[in-house]
Amino acid sequence: MKNWKYIPTFFVIILSATIMNAQIKKGLDSRQQSLVKISALTAIGNLEDLQLQLNEGLDNGLTINEIKEELVQLYAYCGFPRSLNAINAFKTVVEDRKAKGIADSEGEKIIxxxxxxxxxxxxxxxxxxxxxxxxxxxxxxxxxxxxxxxxxxxxxxxxxxxxSDVLTHQQRELITIAALSSMKGVEPQLKSHIAMGRNTGITDDQLIVLATVVETIINK
Known part of the structure; x- marks a missing residue:
């Protein structure tokens, strides 16, 4: 890993306690990794790379409504400006893909x-x-x-x-942990959500993968 200076201290502690397991038993699948990447990029406001990851997320099988729900949820953690900018970016991505003849799944109806x-x-x-x-x-x-x-x-x-059950509790916690681990000064909230994520079944191995993905995103 390049450096962890942009990863909150508590997350480093979690990694230090689990990185001893050299072999990751169960990581994150492509859909989960896309949720993490989209969340981190939304949190830091990197719209250029976000558009690339929104396309990749749809290619990896995320539905339009799953990504909409992710971006809506993120306003509670990184604010309306970041969320609205990401939603507008996603709107452009969906329209461009439709114009190219790509038929993306709308997914379950949002409550x-x-x-x-x-x-x-x-x-x-x-x-x-x-x-x-x-x-x-x-x-x-x-x-x-x-x-x-x-x-x-x-x-x-x-x-x-x-x-809305378009996203599961576990997916929502992956999204939240990814966003909080990309931001400075939110270690207490990150600590709480790592515990909640574990309660939804997120493993330490998956947290290691999540941290690695986020580190790559924010130190690019």
């Missing part, structure tokens, strides 16, 4: 409505599944200090966004 009796409770339960830990209301610390952000986290991210 756009989510009206449970208690949206906060819906998000709280999803977070409990991801963390395998009871979630009290409000969240300790930041949730007590700023209840509105706790509500947005539960009701919008883990309820509205996660209500």
């Amino acid at each position: 756009t409505e989510n009206n449970p009796p208690d949206k906060y409770e819906q998000g709280r339960k999803v977070l409990e599944v991801l963390t395998n830990t009871p979630q009290i209301k409000p969240a300790p610390g930041f949730g007590e200090f700023a209840p509105r952000i706790d509500a947005f986290l539960k009701e919008h991210l883990f309820a509205d966004i996660f209500a």
Whole structure:
């Protein structure tokens, strides 16, 4: 590996603890690697390389709606500007491929409505599944200090966004870990999502591959 100066410290610790396994038992398939590459490039705002990876993702079998869901989810982690720029780039890619006669799969329909009796409770339960830990209301610390952000986290991210099953929880965590590992100053959130990812079945071997892919992307 070239250098890890752009990879958050915690991720380096994770790698140091697992890199002893010289043989990777189960890495990431081509679709998973495409999700990781698209996420990392969106997070750092590299639209030129992103367009190449969006094309590759479709070639690797990702559906249009899977990539749309990925880019929508990423606004919660890297902001509306990065997400909107990536969505516009993807729109151009899809239109160009269609003009060339390439028939990409639209994929499963994206759920756009989510009206449970208690949206906060819906998000709280999803977070409990991801963390395998009871979630009290409000969240300790930041949730007590700023209840509105706790509500947005539960009701919008883990309820509205996660209500669509176009992506699995494991895919969503791969996307989130890839984005956070590409950004500086988010080590606490990265640590939490690595734990959540493991709870969805992501292995240390897969985390090593993910880190290697991200390192290549951001140090290119």
